[in-house]
Amino acid sequence: MATVYKVSELIELVKGTLETDFGAVAVEGEASGVKAYPSGHVYFNLKDDRAVLNCVLWSSIASRLPFKLEEGRVFLCAGKLTLYAQRGQFQMEVRKVEPAGLGGLKLALDQLRKKLEAEGLFDPERKAPLPDLPLRIGVVTSPEGAALQDFLKILRSSPLNYEVRIFPAQVQGKAAAVEVRAGLAYFQRHRPDLVVITRGGGSFEDLMPFNDEALVRAVAASAVPVVSAVGHEVDTTLCDHAAALRCPTPTAAAGWIVERHSEAVQRFDGAREALEGAMEGRMEDLRRALEGFRLRFSPRGMEAFLVQMADRLKAYAARLRSGTLEQVRGWGQAFERSRMALFQRTVLFGPGLEARVGAARAAFEAFPPRLDRRAERLAYLKKGLSHLSVRETLRRGYAVLTKADRSAVRSEGEVAVGETVDAMLYDGGLTCRVLEKKKS
Numbered sequence: 001m002a003t004v005y006k007v008s009e010l011i012e013l014v015k016g017t018l019e020t021d022f023g024a025v026a027v028e029g030e031a032s033g034v035k036a037y038p039s040g041h042v043y044f045n046l047k048d049d050r051a052v053l054n055c056v057l058w059s060s061i062a063s064r065l066p067f068k069l070e071e072g073r074v075f076l077c078a079g080k081l082t083l084y085a086q087r088g089q090f091q092m093e094v095r096k097v098e099p100a101g102l103g104g105l106k107l108a109l110d111q112l113r114k115k116l117e118a119e120g121l122f123d124p125e126r127k128a129p130l131p132d133l134p135l136r137i138g139v140v141t142s143p144e145g146a147a148l149q150d151f152l153k154i155l156r157s158s159p160l161n162y163e164v165r166i167f168p169a170q171v172q173g174k175a176a177a178v179e180v181r182a183g184l185a186y187f188q189r190h191r192p193d194l195v196v197i198t199r200g201g202g203s204f205e206d207l208m209p210f211n212d213e214a215l216v217r218a219v220a221a222s223a224v225p226v227v228s229a230v231g232h233e234v235d236t237t238l239c240d241h242a243a244a245l246r247c248p249t250p251t252a253a254a255g256w257i258v259e260r261h262s263e264a265v266q267r268f269d270g271a272r273e274a275l276e277g278a279m280e281g282r283m284e285d286l287r288r289a290l291e292g293f294r295l296r297f298s299p300r301g302m303e304a305f306l307v308q309m310a311d312r313l314k315a316y317a318a319r320l321r322s323g324t325l326e327q328v329r330g331w332g333q334a335f336e337r338s339r340m341a342l343f344q345r346t347v348l349f350g351p352g353l354e355a356r357v358g359a360a361r362a363a364f365e366a367f368p369p370r371l372d373r374r375a376e377r378l379a380y381l382k383k384g385l386s387h388l389s390v391r392e393t394l395r396r397g398y399a400v401l402t403k404a405d406r407s408a409v410r411s412e413g414e415v416a417v418g419e420t421v422d423a424m425l426y427d428g429g430l431t432c433r434v435l436e437k438k439k440s
Helices: 007-022 104-118 146-156 175-190 211-221 238-242 250-296 299-348 352-366 369-387 390-395
Strands: 024-036 042-047 053-056 076-085 089-099 136-141 163-168 194-199 226-230 400-402 419-426 428-433
Touching: 007 076, 024 089, 104 163, 104 211, 104 238, 136 146, 136 175, 146 194, 146 250, 163 175, 163 238, 175 211, 194 250, 211 238, 226 238, 226 250, 352 390
Parallel strands: 053 089, 136 163, 136 194, 194 226
Antiparallel strands: 024 042, 024 076, 042 053, 076 089, 400 419, 419 428
C-alpha cells in the first residue's frame, strides 16, 4: 500500500527535493502577465510555445533593475526553483534578469528615450532658438580633455574675439551627470549666447552620463540654447535629442560657431552692397532733380515759367467767366418756370378751386347727422348682443355644468353616476354629485 501523507508533508517533501536537486537554474522565455505590486515585488510568467513558468522577482532585486520588464520581450532569468506551499504552486525565484539579445543598459536607454519622446522633450518647437552671432560661449567639459583643446583651436582660427567661459566637469563616471547639470545651472544664471556640452568619443558605458534622465531634462529646459557635441560621428546620446543643436564632434561644434559668423558677415556684406546701390540710385535721382531746378530757375527758365503761369491764369479766368454766365442764365430760367406755375394756380384755376372748397364745406356740415345715425345703430346692435350673452342666459334660470378638468358637460353620457360636477349660476355656483342619469 502507498504511503499516505498529509498535504503539508507532501508539499514540504517535494519542495525540499526540488530545491536540493535543481539548485540554481537559468531559463530563457518570453515575459507575460507582468504585474508589479505596491510592496515592490514583481510577478510574471516566462513562456515558450509549449509551457509557462511562474516567476517572482523580489523587491530588493526589482528596485535595482535599470529597465522595466516589458510584455512580449524575451529575457534570460537566473534563480532557483521553489514550491509556494500555501498554494502548492511551482515557481522560480528570479535573482538576475537580462534581456536576451539586448543589454540591460541599452534596454533601459530605449525605454527612457520613448518616455521622453512621448512627453515632447525632443520637439523642435520646445527648443531655445539658436543665436545668429554667438560671441559669448559657455563650455561644460573636462578641462584636461582633448575635446576642449580641439574646440578652442578652431575658435582661435577665426578673426573674431570670442569670450569663452569654461565650467570644469567630469564627463565620465557616476558624478559626471551631476557635474554637467551644475554647469548648465551656472550658465542659466550668467546667460552666455550659447552653451556647449562636449567630450571626446568613448564606449557605450562611457557616454551613459549623457543619457541620464535628470541631465536630459535640464538640457531640454535650458533657457540658453545648448549645443551637444558628445563623442564621435556615430555616437548619439539622449542629450543630443534634447539639445537645440547636435554636432557630431567638438571640432564640428566650434566649426558651426565660426561658420555662423561667416554667414552673418556674408549677409552683412550683401546688405551693405544693396544699400550702397540704393544710395547711388537715389543720389542720381537727386542730381537730375537739382539740374532740372537749376535750368528752371535760370533767367531764361524763369521767363518761360512766368509765361506759362500767365497762360494758365488766362485759361482759369476764361473758364470762371464762362461758368458764371451759364449759372446766372440757369437761375433766370428756373425763376421764370416758377413764376408761370404760380400764375397758373392763382389766376387760371381760381374758379375751380372755389367750387372744390364749397363741396368740402357741404360735406363737413353733413357729417354730424351721419355720426348720430351710426351711434343709434351701434346701440341697437349692443342691445341685441346682450340677449345672446351667457350671463343673460343664466339670469333666465339656466346653469352651466363643468367637470373637474373645467370642460363643459354637453351630454349625460359625458358624466358617470357618483361623479362630482360644478354648476355655474347667475349669482354663484354649486358643487353637485350625480345620483342618477336620465335620457330626454
